[in-house]
Amino acid sequence: MLSVENLEAYYGTNYIVQQISLHIPEGKGVALLGRNGAGKTTTLKAIMGMGPKIKGAVNFKGRDITNCKTYQKARMGLGFVPEDRRIYQELSVTDNLAVGRYATAGRTEPFAMEYVLETFPLLMKLRNRKGGQLSGGEQQMLTVARTFMGRPELVLMDEPAEGLAPLIVKELAMVIRGFCQKWNMAILLAEQNLWFSRYCTEYVYLIDGGKIVFKGSWDDFDDQEDIKRKYLSV
Amino acid sequence: METLFLPLVNGLTWAMMVFLVASGLSLVFGVLKILNFAHGGFFMLGVYLTYTFIRNHALSPLKFFLIVFLCGIILAIIGAILERLIIRRFYQLDEAYMLIATYALLLVIEGSVEGIWGLQFLALPSPKGLGGGTEIFNTIIPSYSLVIIAAGVAVAVLLNLLINRSPAGKIIRAAAGDPDMTSALGINVPIIYTMIFAFGIFLAAIGGGIGAPNQAITPTMASSFIIQAFGVVVVGGLGNIGGAFLAAIILGLVDSFGTIYLPQIPGIAFYAAMALILLVKPHGLFESSISTK
Ligand SMILES: Nc1ncnc2c1ncn2[C@@H]1O[C@H](COP(=O)(O)OP(=O)(O)OP(=O)(O)O)[C@@H](O)[C@H]1O
Ligand SMILES: [Mg+2]
Numbered sequence: 001m002l003s004v005e006n007l008e009a010y011y012g013t014n015y016i017v018q019q020i021s022l023h024i025p026e027g028k029g030v031a032l033l034g035r036n037g038a039g040k041t042t043t044l045k046a047i048m049g050m051g052p053k054i055k056g057a058v059n060f061k062g063r064d065i066t067n068c069k070t071y072q073k074a075r076m077g078l079g080f081v082p083e084d085r086r087i088y089q090e091l092s093v094t095d096n097l098a099v100g101r102y103a104t105a106g107r108t109e110p111f112a113m114e115y116v117l118e119t120f121p122l123l124m125k126l127r128n129r130k131g132g133q134l135s136g137g138e139q140q141m142l143t144v145a146r147t148f149m150g151r152p153e154l155v156l157m158d159e160p161a162e163g164l165a166p167l168i169v170k171e172l173a174m175v176i177r178g179f180c181q182k183w184n185m186a187i188l189l190a191e192q193n194l195w196f197s198r199y200c201t202e203y204v205y206l207i208d209g210g211k212i213v214f215k216g217s218w219d220d221f222d223d224q225e226d227i228k229r230k231y232l233s234v
Numbered sequence: 235m236e237t238l239f240l241p242l243v244n245g246l247t248w249a250m251m252v253f254l255v256a257s258g259l260s261l262v263f264g265v266l267k268i269l270n271f272a273h274g275g276f277f278m279l280g281v282y283l284t285y286t287f288i289r290n291h292a293l294s295p296l297k298f299f300l301i302v303f304l305c306g307i308i309l310a311i312i313g314a315i316l317e318r319l320i321i322r323r324f325y326q327l328d329e330a331y332m333l334i335a336t337y338a339l340l341l342v343i344e345g346s347v348e349g350i351w352g353l354q355f356l357a358l359p360s361p362k363g364l365g366g367g368t369e370i371f372n373t374i375i376p377s378y379s380l381v382i383i384a385a386g387v388a389v390a391v392l393l394n395l396l397i398n399r400s401p402a403g404k405i406i407r408a409a410a411g412d413p414d415m416t417s418a419l420g421i422n423v424p425i426i427y428t429m430i431f432a433f434g435i436f437l438a439a440i441g442g443g444i445g446a447p448n449q450a451i452t453p454t455m456a457s458s459f460i461i462q463a464f465g466v467v468v469v470g471g472l473g474n475i476g477g478a479f480l481a482a483i484i485l486g487l488v489d490s491f492g493t494i495y496l497p498q499i500p501g502i503a504f505y506a507a508m509a510l511i512l513l514v515k516p517h518g519l520f521e522s523s524i525s526t527k
Binding site for chain 1: 405407421
């Protein structure tokens, strides 16, 4: 579904993402683990074309999208959920969701607003509230729901569990996993929360200092106690 | 009553004339975050282009406003081309470059107008039936003043509906507040910028066309209008169109009544009121309402 070959990303002259390759099969979940500053966000932004200068090749659904514009990638079915949520503060919850619809343009029909609201029951009660008046957890739900509105075929999700209460983390994991399986949606999940990542994905990549230092299944990952200690703060 | 009514109408006419220019300026600032000096130039081009089509014919109101609309469309297309060729190169740079670039564009427009239409004063007849006076409250007021006031109110209402009520308005506000996130949601933000810039030019141009019968037409009108429009935009709160509407009315009335009560110093009241408001509220009366971060 998505294959990234020898991707490099630069901020100015800073060489951040260093020759990484990733493969995400259709409908599957892939976790991108790594400690703070490892390069997770930069990798997702590089794939999406949001900021860093890039080299290398990004293929999506068999097409070379390295030089496509961000909005074109979104319309091809590449969804993006940012780590800082980026809710439209002055728009209501439903208007925030409505903006998410346009990613389906020329590809498929968007989900019905009611269906997405049912999937995120927390948002249902808040539908007329302004985005800026939601709690952190509610905003996190909304940013995920907004991207889901556009029916992505692969969603790049940046640390959705960060800073959330354990109960909300659990609810979010169940919603995301359920949605991905129901709609055969693939996910590339940048995370530091191992429980959350394990719940939502099948494969693991570990990134450190901008390089991939491990890839494999969760079983492979569990077999190697030392990498966990070396590359993650657990 | 009569003594107060005429200056009220005059003040509102001035206010709506300036608002027609300020509305596009404020919209473009709210979405693109740029101050477009050339805006007054497009107002003036709207005047001259309308003049060129109509000359000294007194047309029916329908034909007149159709021509004004057409001139607005023509200039909006030119505006869209300019945005793609010139303006967008400056978005990423320091604001000063944009001011210099749009000021240069204003100078080019002023020079072209002088070259094409000359320096002499021109005048455009009002549409048939709108040239005389209308009696309200025992006072004869110019009928065309009512047209300008109605046009200003109509533009304010329609812009409010567009920005705050329509689906397009949500996208415009999203693109204005967070262009990167909005792109990642599949929206072609640069096209929206082009369209908003062109729409701002359209508003300036039809403002010029509508106001043309009420003005002495000269190549210096761009500069005088853009200063007043900037004042109204700043007092109303940069990027807040409703704010610009209220600011235009407040400053228009202050100016009109100021001229009556302080005839020794005409035109000072506008600047005094503007300075006073900005001393108390340096960011203007309201916040920007278009952006939604
Ligand atoms: N805009 C930027 N300009 C310059 N350097 C940056 C920029 N953004 C990130 N970096 C640098 O790139 C490196 C990787 O950052 P990145 O945000 O990708 O890490 P991350 O894995 O997402 O970390 P976290 O878990 O804290 O979100 C860091 O050293 C960071 O300082
Ligand atoms: Mg990050």
